[in-house]
Structure formats: C-alpha cells, structure tokens
Amino acid sequence: MKHTKQLKSSDIISFYIDYVLKNNSKPSSVYVFTKENNFEETLFYQYFGSFEAIENAIFNTFFENTITTLDKSTDYQTFNARNKLLSFYYTFFENLTANRSYVVATLHSKKLDLKKINALSSLKTSFTNYIDTPIDLKQKNIVQIQQKSIKETAWLQLLITLKFWLDDSSANFEKTDIFIEKSVNTSFDLIDSTPLKSIIDFGKFLYKEKMNIN
Known part of the structure; x- marks a missing residue:
C-alpha cells in the first residue's frame, strides 16, 4: 500500500538509512528504493536528485x-x-x-x-x-x-x-x-x-x- 500522507525529506532519509543498514549497500536504483518503501518515485525527486544528495544531507x-x-x-x-x-x-x-x-x-x-x-x-x-x-x-x-x-x-x-x-x-x-x-x-x-x-x-x-x- 502506498503512503497516503505527504512524506517529508526526513522520512526519506530514515528509509534510506534503514535500507543501507539492512542491505549493507545503497539501493541499486531510485525505483527499487521507492518501490520497497511504498511511495512514488516522483516524491523522491521533490527532495533529492540522487542517493549522493541524500548522503550529503x-x-x-x-x-x-x-x-x-x-x-x-x-x-x-x-x-x-x-x-x-x-x-x-x-x-x-x-x-x-x-x-x-x-x-x-x-x-x-x-x-x-x-x-x-x-x-x-x-x-x-x-x-x-x-x-x-x-x-x-x-x-x-x-x-x-x-x-x-x-x-x-x-x-x-x-x-x-x-x-x-x-x-x-x-x-x-x-x-x-x-x-x-x-x-x-x-x-x-x-x-x-x-x-x-x-x-x-x-x-x-x-x-x-x-x-x-x-
């Protein structure tokens, strides 16, 4: 089920940290990352242009x-x-x-x-x-x-x-x-x-x- 609330950048950061810790690597693509966390890919790009941008943040x-x-x-x-x-x-x-x-x-x-x-x-x-x-x-x-x-x-x-x-x-x-x-x-x-x-x-x-x- 997709997230119905508007996610904040801090939510996406939390998802990213959790993914890295569980998999010991960054996601293979934004599509894979957003699919696993049940939100639209377009929402990711509202806050970040890449995984590198998340890591910087x-x-x-x-x-x-x-x-x-x-x-x-x-x-x-x-x-x-x-x-x-x-x-x-x-x-x-x-x-x-x-x-x-x-x-x-x-x-x-x-x-x-x-x-x-x-x-x-x-x-x-x-x-x-x-x-x-x-x-x-x-x-x-x-x-x-x-x-x-x-x-x-x-x-x-x-x-x-x-x-x-x-x-x-x-x-x-x-x-x-x-x-x-x-x-x-x-x-x-x-x-x-x-x-x-x-x-x-x-x-x-x-x-x-x-x-x-x-």
Missing part, C-alpha cells in the same frame, strides 16, 4: 543537530574559541556515535580517502563556515595567515579525527575523546606560538596508538 544533518544542541547551551555562548571547538567536537561525535552503524557502513567499509568522499561535501561547507564565523579563529598574531588556509586545516583535522573514531575500539570511544582534546589543544597552541609541550604530548599519544592517518 545525512552528514549535514549530524552537523545541524550539533549546532542546535550547542546553541541551547548558555555555557557554550560564554566559551572562548578553544572551548567552543572542543564542545563542537564532543557533541558532533556523540551524534555520529548515535548513528555509528550507518556512518561505518558509508565510510569505513569502503576504505576510501575521506577527503574524496562526496557524501561529506555539504558537511565540509557547513563546518568551514562554522570555523569562519561563529568560532572566529582570527587572532592578532595570525593576521597574515589566510583564513582559507585555517579553514582547510580545520577541515583536515576533522577528517583525521573522523578516521581515528572509525578505527577506535575503546570502551565508549574514550580514546577518541583523548584524541580530540590533544589535537584541538595542539592546534590552538600552534596559533598561540607556544606549541612544543602540546606537540610532544600529542605525538606521544599518536605513537602509542600507532595511528596511520595518511
């Missing part, structure tokens, strides 16, 4: 849910840039952990270079805009560094953390929390031109975990 939703949570926190509004970014990371990876099976199915099993995965393109845009405006990493001692370079570096750092999280098998992903703290602190200490202790501390952690981040 899913990862961007993780970002939007993170920002919504942070905006509700009065403490977050008073944080400096370092603590705002730490709060973002912890909250963002909580959202990913709540959907880990889907994220792993989409990213980890394919063993692709995360920088080249199209499903992350909308997330990249949202995150780099976040770095550029609300986080505001511009400081007087780095005024000659182009903001574009800062955003690209911040995005690479997020990808490295995502790879670490995908490979993390520690209880409650405690090692990822440590990785976040050390990597964010190192980044800000580099900006503040007092990096040595943090770099050594972060290097020791990476060596201990034998992390391959290439």
Whole structure:
C-alpha cells in the first residue's frame, strides 16, 4: 500500500538509512528504493536528485543537530574559541556515535580517502563556515595567515579525527575523546606560538596508538 500522507525529506532519509543498514549497500536504483518503501518515485525527486544528495544531507544533518544542541547551551555562548571547538567536537561525535552503524557502513567499509568522499561535501561547507564565523579563529598574531588556509586545516583535522573514531575500539570511544582534546589543544597552541609541550604530548599519544592517518 502506498503512503497516503505527504512524506517529508526526513522520512526519506530514515528509509534510506534503514535500507543501507539492512542491505549493507545503497539501493541499486531510485525505483527499487521507492518501490520497497511504498511511495512514488516522483516524491523522491521533490527532495533529492540522487542517493549522493541524500548522503550529503545525512552528514549535514549530524552537523545541524550539533549546532542546535550547542546553541541551547548558555555555557557554550560564554566559551572562548578553544572551548567552543572542543564542545563542537564532543557533541558532533556523540551524534555520529548515535548513528555509528550507518556512518561505518558509508565510510569505513569502503576504505576510501575521506577527503574524496562526496557524501561529506555539504558537511565540509557547513563546518568551514562554522570555523569562519561563529568560532572566529582570527587572532592578532595570525593576521597574515589566510583564513582559507585555517579553514582547510580545520577541515583536515576533522577528517583525521573522523578516521581515528572509525578505527577506535575503546570502551565508549574514550580514546577518541583523548584524541580530540590533544589535537584541538595542539592546534590552538600552534596559533598561540607556544606549541612544543602540546606537540610532544600529542605525538606521544599518536605513537602509542600507532595511528596511520595518511
């Protein structure tokens, strides 16, 4: 029986996640996907042009849910840039952990270079805009560094953390929390031109975990 109510984009996203988790792969076609979920193919195209567009929307939703949570926190509004970014990371990876099976199915099993995965393109845009405006990493001692370079570096750092999280098998992903703290602190200490202790501390952690981040 066809769905009689008007489906929302969030409904189609839920159908898609469920399909991927059940079949360990994306649907072979939009026709197959809509047929299995009992709604018209034309309705799919009202919201999405392709499965790639859905995947982009899913990862961007993780970002939007993170920002919504942070905006509700009065403490977050008073944080400096370092603590705002730490709060973002912890909250963002909580959202990913709540959907880990889907994220792993989409990213980890394919063993692709995360920088080249199209499903992350909308997330990249949202995150780099976040770095550029609300986080505001511009400081007087780095005024000659182009903001574009800062955003690209911040995005690479997020990808490295995502790879670490995908490979993390520690209880409650405690090692990822440590990785976040050390990597964010190192980044800000580099900006503040007092990096040595943090770099050594972060290097020791990476060596201990034998992390391959290439």
